[in-house]
Amino acid sequence: xxxxxxxxxxxxxxxxxxxxxxxxxxxxxxxxxxxxxxxxxxxxxxxxxxxxxxxxxxxxxxxxxxxxxxxxxxxxxxxxxxxxxxxxxxxxxxxxxxxxxxxxxxxxxxxxxxxxxxxxxxxxxxxxxxxxxxxxxxxxxxxxxxxxxxxxxxxxxxxxxxxxxxxxxxxxxxxxxxxxxxxxxxxxxxxxxxxxxxxxxxxxxxxxxxxxxxxxxxxxxxxxxxxxxxxxxxxxxxxx
Numbered sequence: 001x002x003x004x005x006x007x008x009x010x011x012x013x014x015x016x017x018x019x020x021x022x023x024x025x026x027x028x029x030x031x032x033x034x035x036x037x038x039x040x041x042x043x044x045x046x047x048x049x050x051x052x053x054x055x056x057x058x059x060x061x062x063x064x065x066x067x068x069x070x071x072x073x074x075x076x077x078x079x080x081x082x083x084x085x086x087x088x089x090x091x092x093x094x095x096x097x098x099x100x101x102x103x104x105x106x107x108x109x110x111x112x113x114x115x116x117x118x119x120x121x122x123x124x125x126x127x128x129x130x131x132x133x134x135x136x137x138x139x140x141x142x143x144x145x146x147x148x149x150x151x152x153x154x155x156x157x158x159x160x161x162x163x164x165x166x167x168x169x170x171x172x173x174x175x176x177x178x179x180x181x182x183x184x185x186x187x188x189x190x191x192x193x194x195x196x197x198x199x200x201x202x203x204x205x206x207x208x209x210x211x212x213x214x215x216x217x218x219x220x221x222x223x224x225x226x227x228x229x230x231x232x233x234x235x236x237x238x239x240x
Contacts, residue, residue, distance in 0.1 A: 075102030112138030173220030
């Protein structure tokens with residue numbers, strides 16, 4: 001859905017699993033701003049951009065993205081252990097509700113998208129573990145000006161998220177890619193996550209020409225009930 005020369009914001013980039021292919025898609029005339037607040041993950045993100053010869057396209061930024069400029073405590077983990085270090089909601093202070101426990105924290109700057117002074121924006125990918133609404137609140141002027149494609153993770157706050165997007169003049173479709181892809185880079189055949197999907201949402205401006213055609217071509221599922229649980233709209237099922 002994006003091509004050469006596009007400008008992309010990868011908000012919640014982690015180690016760059018999507019940053020790298022997005023940068024390849026936009027090419028040398030494009031730009032990917034990749035935001036990752038965890039220092040350890042940010043270092044891997046920078047390295048992945050470098051070893052893929054994408055340093056001229058990718059700008060790895062050790063910043064959190066939110067509603068307004070500020071500072072936030074970002075966790076530090078024991079990275080030699082097993083864990084999903086990107087699956088941590090830094091907006092929560094109750095660590096007992098988190099899937100993994102940090103060993104320390106460090107302050108990191110928060111930036112709002114609207115304060116970046118962007119000259120273009122074609123796609124925002126937002127995966128920030130529950131803080132998607134805050135990111136959008138800090139990006140309303142950018143969204144209104146450039147009308148980018150929005151690709152977001154949506155879970156507990158999905159209904160509120162959908163109402164916000166509707167107010168911005170966007171239509172939304174579920175996108176539930178499985179965690180395992182048979183077309184993986186190393187050609188691994190064992191599916192370690194059978195039946196597990198990501199709960200993502202693709203959003204296109206309401207004025208976008210051929211929006212339904214684009215959504216259908218990519219297999220996106222219409223969101224008929226914004227209050228239905230994300231899992232009720234997996235591929236092959238329609239929410240009621």
